[in-house]
Amino acid sequence: MNKDRYQKHIFYTSAIIAVAIFTAGLLLGWTLDNFRINNIIYEMKQNELNTESYLIESDFIKSFANTGCSMQRSHIDKLASDLGEIGRELAGYEGKSTFKKEDYEYLTRKYFLMEVRTYTLFKDYTETCGNISTILYFYKINDELSIRQGYAIDEIVRNDKNVYVFSFDIDYDKDPLLDTVKIQYNITKAPSIIANGKLKHENFAGVETIKGLLRDSK
Amino acid sequence: MLKYIIWGISFTTLYLSLVWLNVLYIEKNEIRRKTQEQPKHFPIISILIPAYNEGKNIKKTINSILKVNYPKDKIEIIVIDDGSEDDTNRIIRSYKKYGVILLRQKNSGKSSALNNGLRHAKGELIGCVDADSTIEKDSIISMIHNFKDKNVGAVTSGIYVSNAKTTLEKIQRLEYILTAFIRRLMTFLNTVYVTPGVLSLYRKSTLKKLKGFDEGNLTEDLEIALHLHHEGYKIILELDSVTSTKVPGTYDEFKKQRIRWSRGHIHNTLKYKDMLFNRKYGLMGTFQYPLHIITPLILILCLSIIIYSFADGTYDFIRRVIIMKWGFIYSYISFSNMKDTILGLNINILFPLLITTITGIYMFQKAHVYTKKKWKHIHTFFIFLIFYPALLGYFWLISITDEIRKKERKW
Numbered sequence A: 001m002n003k004d005r006y007q008k009h010i011f012y013t014s015a016i017i018a019v020a021i022f023t024a025g026l027l028l029g030w031t032l033d034n035f036r037i038n039n040i041i042y043e044m045k046q047n048e049l050n051t052e053s054y055l056i057e058s059d060f061i062k063s064f065a066n067t068g069c070s071m072q073r074s075h076i077d078k079l080a081s082d083l084g085e086i087g088r089e090l091a092g093y094e095g096k097s098t099f100k101k102e103d104y105e106y107l108t109r110k111y112f113l114m115e116v117r118t119y120t121l122f123k124d125y126t127e128t129c130g131n132i133s134t135i136l137y138f139y140k141i142n143d144e145l146s147i148r149q150g151y152a153i154d155e156i157v158r159n160d161k162n163v164y165v166f167s168f169d170i171d172y173d174k175d176p177l178l179d180t181v182k183i184q185y186n187i188t189k190a191p192s193i194i195a196n197g198k199l200k201h202e203n204f205a206g207v208e209t210i211k212g213l214l215r216d217s218k
Numbered sequence B: 001m002l003k004y005i006i007w008g009i010s011f012t013t014l015y016l017s018l019v020w021l022n023v024l025y026i027e028k029n030e031i032r033r034k035t036q037e038q039p040k041h042f043p044i045i046s047i048l049i050p051a052y053n054e055g056k057n058i059k060k061t062i063n064s065i066l067k068v069n070y071p072k073d074k075i076e077i078i079v080i081d082d083g084s085e086d087d088t089n090r091i092i093r094s095y096k097k098y099g100v101i102l103l104r105q106k107n108s109g110k111s112s113a114l115n116n117g118l119r120h121a122k123g124e125l126i127g128c129v130d131a132d133s134t135i136e137k138d139s140i141i142s143m144i145h146n147f148k149d150k151n152v153g154a155v156t157s158g159i160y161v162s163n164a165k166t167t168l169e170k171i172q173r174l175e176y177i178l179t180a181f182i183r184r185l186m187t188f189l190n191t192v193y194v195t196p197g198v199l200s201l202y203r204k205s206t207l208k209k210l211k212g213f214d215e216g217n218l219t220e221d222l223e224i225a226l227h228l229h230h231e232g233y234k235i236i237l238e239l240d241s242v243t244s245t246k247v248p249g250t251y252d253e254f255k256k257q258r259i260r261w262s263r264g265h266i267h268n269t270l271k272y273k274d275m276l277f278n279r280k281y282g283l284m285g286t287f288q289y290p291l292h293i294i295t296p297l298i299l300i301l302c303l304s305i306i307i308y309s310f311a312d313g314t315y316d317f318i319r320r321v322i323i324m325k326w327g328f329i330y331s332y333i334s335f336s337n338m339k340d341t342i343l344g345l346n347i348n349i350l351f352p353l354l355i356t357t358i359t360g361i362y363m364f365q366k367a368h369v370y371t372k373k374k375w376k377h378i379h380t381f382f383i384f385l386i387f388y389p390a391l392l393g394y395f396w397l398i399s400i401t402d403e404i405r406k407k408e409r410k411w
Helices: A003-064 A069-096 A101-129 A144-159 A176-185 A207-216 B002-027 B058-066 B088-093 B110-120 B141-148 B167-189 B204-209 B220-230 B251-271 B279-332 B338-343 B347-370 B378-386 B388-404
Strands: A133-139 A163-169 A192-195 A199-202 B045-051 B075-081 B101-104 B125-128 B133-135 B152-161 B200-203 B234-245
Touching: A003 A069, A003 A101, A003 B002, A003 B338, A003 B347, A069 A101, A069 A163, A069 B338, A101 A133, A101 A163, A101 A176, A133 A144, A133 A176, A133 A207, A144 A163, A144 A207, A144 B279, A192 A207, A199 A207, A207 B279, B002 B167, B002 B279, B002 B347, B045 B058, B045 B110, B058 B075, B058 B088, B058 B133, B075 B088, B075 B110, B088 B101, B101 B110, B110 B204, B110 B220, B125 B204, B141 B152, B141 B200, B141 B234, B152 B167, B152 B220, B167 B234, B167 B251, B167 B279, B167 B347, B167 B378, B200 B204, B220 B234, B220 B251, B220 B279, B251 B279, B251 B388, B279 B388, B347 B378, B378 B388
Parallel strands: A133 A163, B045 B075, B045 B125, B075 B101, B152 B234
Antiparallel strands: A133 A192, A192 A199, B125 B200, B133 B234, B152 B200
């Protein structure tokens, strides 16, 4: 091999191998993304099934029993924790995705819809059984105050197992239902929280402030 | 954005590693091919040792040269005392009986001292040796066969660390082993871009043609090498030629040395900027010269990523502590099962990074094999991989700032 060809050979083969390795990385990423999306879809389906089960259970209790609160509590607990898990996974996975933006947009929309539905179920449950608290949390992505608000809410949830949180991206505009929710509570800025569907707080609220809001809105 | 920066760095380093792996694969039998034949002609070699306040080291250096395996009547040792204020002069004078020539001059810098020595040198070949370095017995004889090729302007040696005691010195030991190996591989592409002062041999006729070393230059060894390439000469690194040098043991000494190197690098890269992307200079122009610009950028980006990650992590930690009080501990604890762990991997970035790290480790392994050095101080290897590039990036940032501000260049 003459010198010129030898040198070209070195640089071209290195470039081809480097591109191949990167392509393999992207392919692996793409495959993993498919697994992630399938995983979330599976969990969403399970959650839908659990919601249906909960609704049937509610109807059943209304028809045949008078005190179903304790029976429903474990069911509603699972709904909330599964939904929270889906939300965490969705946020984590979306940031790592390169090719599946549309799929994640669809899943995000579906997730917000599921949140609104579950929130409605919680509202009904609270009216009947009354021993839980809810927080509607409106945030902005990459917003410093919203990040802080998230930590304060985490701390509330960690200390009080009767508090359930439903969080919504204030800038999400792909579904009219979320606009309806925002109009219902007159939400204009992030972070904002609604305690037990009654009291609204705009801007950052610390742990003690949130505790006060939850107490006052009971 | 961060993802694309990491991709860019990862791709560049992976590509470079693959280039060197390719050269290694093709030239594996040539890397350490020892010439069996004894040279028929022993050219006279003048060894120039510029010394400034080297009283602690000079004895060892001269002794190592006196012991080299080369006809004694064909070797001339010239020590140029560059206005030392310690006992360097007295020590050199004590070697007069061994034929060591002493030249004295007012303190005017290493290049000036070398040029002074060059004017007095009788040799056909000129060897430059730093006063804090030692050379092994066969280091000179193993170099001279390379001068059979008329286009070779300089031959340089493999440099290793003689004082690997502190962590910083141990890290530099690793760096020097890898550097010697990579520069040997560069020989096959004719892209060796520096002829270190520890031990390099030049043809005197070539040095004269180039009008000697650039006086006042912070890195005269880089300047002369680029000058040689500019004039169409080849530079070879001979792995069989082994030399040792003392490296800075403290952070301040290290910082001073690296900033001098980086500033010299910037100055000399600009001085010979016509070589950039110039096909006339072969791969030196189309490959090595662009790397002179890309490498500092990559190092500065590494520094930026580490600073950003650290600052972001610290800020988030403080934020959690303020808002959650002791609850912040729980916010860091999460238990994942295997499925969640795998699905949570950022494989797009991790995979190329993993491959780059593996090729990097492989290159280190090969560097140890070909330089016949043992793996030592494994913990420093991880510091080398993770923090060392950022530290060098920091020095580059200072150097670039100093150059922009036109701060005085000091040795």
